[in-house]
Amino acid sequence: MAAKLMHAVQYDIHGGGPSGLKPVPVPVPIPTPKKNEVLLKLEAASLNAGDYKIQKGQARRRDLFSRANCLTFLVVEVGEGVKNFKVGDKVVAMLSYGNGGGLGEFAAANAEMVVARSSDVSAAEGAGLPVAALSAHWALTKDAEIKLDGTGEQKPVPLVTSVSMQSNWQSSETLMSPPLVELVTLN
Numbered sequence: 001m002a003a004k005l006m007h008a009v010q011y012d013i014h015g016g017g018p019s020g021l022k023p024v025p026v027p028v029p030i031p032t033p034k035k036n037e038v039l040l041k042l043e044a045a046s047l048n049a050g051d052y053k054i055q056k057g058q059a060r061r062r063d064l065f066s067r068a069n070c071l072t073f074l075v076v077e078v079g080e081g082v083k084n085f086k087v088g089d090k091v092v093a094m095l096s097y098g099n100g101g102g103l104g105e106f107a108a109a110n111a112e113m114v115v116a117r118s119s120d121v122s123a124a125e126g127a128g129l130p131v132a133a134l135s136a137h138w139a140l141t142k143d144a145e146i147k148l149d150g151t152g153e154q155k156p157v158p159l160v161t162s163v164s165m166q167s168n169w170q171s172s173e174t175l176m177s178p179p180l181v182e183l184v185t186l187n
Helices: 049-055 130-143
Strands: 009-011 021-023 037-046 070-078 090-094 106-110 114-116 156-162 165-167 174-176 180-185
Touching (some): 037 090, 070 106, 070 130, 090 130
Antiparallel strands (some): 009 021, 070 090
């Protein structure tokens, strides 16, 4: 049986500014969620620094793909092992580059990179959250192993409080001051 297809927007060139982002007239299969993944239907997407770098020709990949990794979705299918989401949930997700990006009608995402979206947050507003909010959530819960329910050991967590960068306009050199890092315990 042939795979079901979806519409997707993909980069068809590296560089070229926004004109490099075009609908590509090739069939793109709708992903099937694997274990611990959810299949999501796109509601809104935001482009970020990685997309800008591709548009400027500064970031390269072997393949051309649907980038955008900060998105809001509706859950349409739940893979084996997923317990926190059900069909119909409104969510915010940050996709990895390995799954092809998010400028298609559907995307499969690891359930750990998906969070429920409050009903008072619009799809457009939610699409701006993942790069900052989910990165912080991942760092605290996975890297620092902080339990959000208040159980478990409270560990000191490095907190970067200041970083400054200075670009030399006469060369491609960027100077970065040492970050000020404090160890804090979150209560």
